[in-house]
Amino acid sequence: RSIIKIDGSSTVYPVTEAVAEEFQAETKGKIRVTIGVSGTGGGFKKFCTGETDISNASRPIKPSEVTRCKEGKVEYIELPISYDGLAVVVNPANDWAAHMTTGELKKLWEPAAQGTVKKWSQVRDGWPDKEIHLFAPGVDSGTFDYFTEAIVGKSGASRGDYTASEDDNVLVQGISTDKYALGFFGVAYYEYNKDKLKIVPIDDGNDANGKGPVPASYDNVLRGTYQPLSRPLFIYVSKKSSEKPEVKQFIEFYIENAAFLSKDVGYVSLPEEAYGLISKRFEKGVTGSLFGGKGSQVGVKIDELLKKGL
Amino acid sequence: MHKGFQRGKERVIEGALFLCALLSIFTTVGIIAVLIFETADFFGEVSIFEFLTDTEWTPLFANKHFGIMPLFAGTFLTTFIAMLVALPVGLVSAIYLSEYATPRVRNVIKPMLEVLAGIPTVVYGFFALLFVTPLLQSLIPSLSGFNALSPGIVMGIMIIPIISSLSEDAMHSVPMSLREGALALGSTKLQTSIKVIFPAALSGISASCIIGISRAVGETMIVAIAAGLQPRLTLNPLVPIETVTAYIVQVSLGDTPWGTIEYKTIFAVGMSLFVVTFMLNLVSFWLKKRFWQAYE
Amino acid sequence: MANKTNINVLWDKIFKVSGLIVTLLGLVVLAVLLIDIFSEGFSRLSWDFITHYPSRHPERAGILSSLVGTIWVMAITAALAIPIGVMAAIYLEEYAKKSWLTNLIEINIANLAGVPSVIYGLLGLGVFVNFLALERSIIAGGATLALLALPIIIMSTREALRAVPPSIREASLALGASRWQTVSTMVLPAAIPGILTGVILSLSRAIGETAPLIVVGALTYIPFLPESPITGEFPFISLAGLKDPFSVLPIQIFNWVSRPQHGFIVNAAAAIIVLLTITFMMNAVAVWLRHKYQKKIRW
Amino acid sequence: MKTAFKIKDVNGYYGESHALKDVNFEIGAKTVTAIIGPSGCGKSTFIRCLNRMNDLVPSFRLTGEMLHNGTDIYQKGRDIIEIRRKIGMVFQKPNPFPKSIYENVAYGLRIHGIKNKSTLDDVVEKSLKKAALWKDVKDRLKESALMLSGGQQQRLCIARAIATEPEVILFDEPCSALDPISTSKIEDLFSELKNEYTVIIVTHSMQQAARVSDFTGFFMMGELIEFDETKKIFTTPSNKLTEDYITGRFG
């Protein structure tokens, strides 16, 4: 019996786990799938040496990893599999922050804010003259990376004096007990903790993405109107492995069921037509990254990229 | 012939024992080997001077600073708080269990305390965050939701059994005749414990403390969960901080690409911790030699 | 002077009470923790929970692969760490002459006790997985944790050996016993209670470790078990399972606590109960042995 | 003569084994009493009961009464610390603390709250002199007591016991490891002590008992066979067993 080895991001893990579970059931355990969680970076490390067949990634591959894979002679097929929306949330007792603009978020999170923007009143006039407490995933996570890219404009450009945790449940906990808190994390954590949190709709000033403030929700993410805080999640398949019948079978199964299963574990599926394109991309064996190997890009529509990439 | 065989056997055994002892050196060599190349690379790009003197640690931000001090401050602070809890409680428990408790009580309490050492540290992390911090906040309103204090305390609790159990063993094995000698002079149990048994067991007690401190320095999950992941050069226990160990897991399990300077920081940081603790151990070894050996 | 005595007696009484209170303090924390975990996870404990593989549905997910993995890994860890640790301690305490090398080893061991566990993971990855080509297997994971457990075992064993009165060694040596005979028949049995304490503490630590095993390559989702050590054919024992991939309970727990669904948090609590039960059982043997030996010897 | 101890129907047991059998006698204050008898007859057991040292042996049990100055040592609620402070003891096997020689002797004073350096120095010197150890150790008071020879350790334990000036001092074979000269000095000490203290000595040397004690008790198999004035015991013992024992080939 053969083993399909998968490793990588903890964010993507639930989707892949769900797929693997169903896949095992369907193939009656004839094909074994194992999944590790050593982070997107750790996953690529193993992937680029040919140790794993598939890598879970919460961000597109980065230049240093591209080089690594080249060195390891691993060609990869990049397959987006679902969306993750980043929900901006506050405490339910917060009765002032009914919505925010991306500009306000930038003012709050950019590096210059460190030590200066300390109060709610500094974000928008009229908000309370109270200290603001910020919560977000650790600087090391793809989520944080994407957020800074999307809001501040440069990945990693952020203030550092916020409360970080690798575990989003901890952030939920922190925000739900602190009236003056504000934070962001995957929308799933909001969906499962609606009673403890209040979502802040975000206005990106671009009416093409929905007029006015848009709250993070499955529909808005799916429709592409929750911008710029929606990001795609990926799996990377080694070209060589993809020629193995069991891997091929698995990936096909993955693409077929990704829409349903990603919803099932709390993520947002890509638009219907995107999966068709992804399937084609895989069939054709298109290697390389849609993002040019430069990491995250903001505000892109996956289906458009995919069309271009075919 | 038999004798020759016996002697050969002794040699073989001694050799085997020696190899086992040497394994610790191999482990260290291995650790250094694993760390050294990446560390060297790291210092190729970042000057040691900056590393040692910069007061900010932000390698994962756009504006990068590579000052190790904040991480060490965090480690020092949490370790210090942990020992503030674990030392007195652990030692008092040890004395109580060894000298006061009936054998029955000791045989029940000691293993139960040891369970504390076996609780997964993830659990402790959440305990610190969800239980201890709110509790402390009701006493100290200015306490942040993430801080050094509560993981420090919880770490201390985790270490209690290390100190109490090992010290208890050490005191328990002090010969009865010494207890008799002290009691016959009219000492109370407390005086006997503190003035005779404790010093007589000092070697074992100090070993337990060293293990306890080491455990605090090396502890990861508790601080990673409850201390806030905010490197900050401060000794204020009320604000979020980050420790060396928390930083290392954060990066090693995170999404940072391998081989980048950001990633290499963990090797440099690991190496520095290794060097610093080694020097501290060197000092404590020297102190021990200097002051205690004579009466062992 | 009589006054003084009264004060001392008073102190003694105060200590007797406060010592008990302080000792119980730890137990109170333990109780709070246990109650918390049990109230959350107890309802989830069932045979199904133990015999199922991971799943995206919290109510269907089980811990089979990680439970079996934990048992395997701990067996390896104990099998490596206890003998090696005790032997190293014996060498240092009973054989070694004071020299720069033994001093170095001594300092070094104390130092290793403080090395963060992730770094042991990196070491295991470098040495066991890559250099010795053991792959990301049970044996590599167990060996890595064994290295992690060693310093505590060595240090506590040394202290236990040191507590055996020198006159016992003299008596045995004077009868023409070799060093090894003296150690194995006299010193070691007398030191067993202390050694077991170290074993308990170090294995308790090892069983809860997450990070180093992730680095070494423990998996999170693994829907099958390592090859069984008991086989149908002669010699009925197989170690092939050692080379199999694995997961362990702490990793499963770690994964579950960070999932958004509350059901997984409950699962995590239930898995913690299972993990603690294993720790208990593992320690119970040691505690029983320690008790047995401690009763016998009182100098 | 005042009575220091009154032993009434004392029976002692180590678990099942009956180590002291119906012991009854009185010990006078400010006298030297010797306890003699063959090895294993219960001498140490008896003397260790006098300051409740045997409380530390879990299996040991005692019945009967042991009155010191009229009150039972074993009475419920008695302050054991007080008893032990008044009734000092030197053990059969020397048990110096793993501290310096000085600290060993000063220990008893320190725990009773005496901190004054010069008082301590004085007492340490005086006690070591009385125990005939001063000359051996005066230049090495800071050294570990564990490095002393067997006899030196024994004398150190004597010095330690007398430093606190208890009312009664129990000696369990105090001269067993001593050469004749030290022995004679220690015996002089006994005579000196009895002016102020009650002294009880376990000894296996009949000559020593004869030389230093006022009263002698002879134990055998846990029983007190005879107790009387030393002179009487050694000249006209009333019990055949006593006579046999003291006229044994070795005097």
Add this chain to the structure above:
Amino acid sequence: MKTAFKIKDVNGYYGESHALKDVNFEIGAKTVTAIIGPSGCGKSTFIRCLNRMNDLVPSFRLTGEMLHNGTDIYQKGRDIIEIRRKIGMVFQKPNPFPKSIYENVAYGLRIHGIKNKSTLDDVVEKSLKKAALWKDVKDRLKESALMLSGGQQQRLCIARAIATEPEVILFDEPCSALDPISTSKIEDLFSELKNEYTVIIVTHSMQQAARVSDFTGFFMMGELIEFDETKKIFTTPSNKLTEDYITGRFG
């Protein structure tokens, strides 16, 4: 008469302190040699050198030669185990193993590979009888040796040492905790032993030395003041110091 030991220019040091000074003499095979001298003079140090027991004291250092049967005990590469097997020892402080009485005596045989139960039983009984302990313990051989009285422990250690039948047996004050009857039995043992073994005894009892030994060495302050036939030492010592010591008030 054959020579068992030849001691040449032996000096012993504990760190800085000079514990044995230029010791030179010969000990005959199959004789009983007594070592006497005041407490702390180096008797134990000397006797512990004979089977290299002082190797265990880290600070101890020895110069000179100690020949046993013609070869230096301290020669490089000598098998210490062999030496100790041939040269048995009973220590000053009784040090029974924390095992049963039976196992204490049987230990030496077991480590030499004797497993036969009935042989062991025989030797244990014989040795305990010789050490005059059999009667005290014959019903409790399985009990822990730590529960014996002081004198019983000492006799147990003697039984343990003779059970392995070494060539030489060193006794460091073997009778210090013994009553006269037991002492006389142990002294009988010495006379019996010397038919086959070389016996060296450290004792502080002059009478004992006079009674049992063929030769006597007198130590003082680490120096061997005089060594000669016992008769000679106790009647016409050639050194004034010896004379003073043995004619001290206590014989």
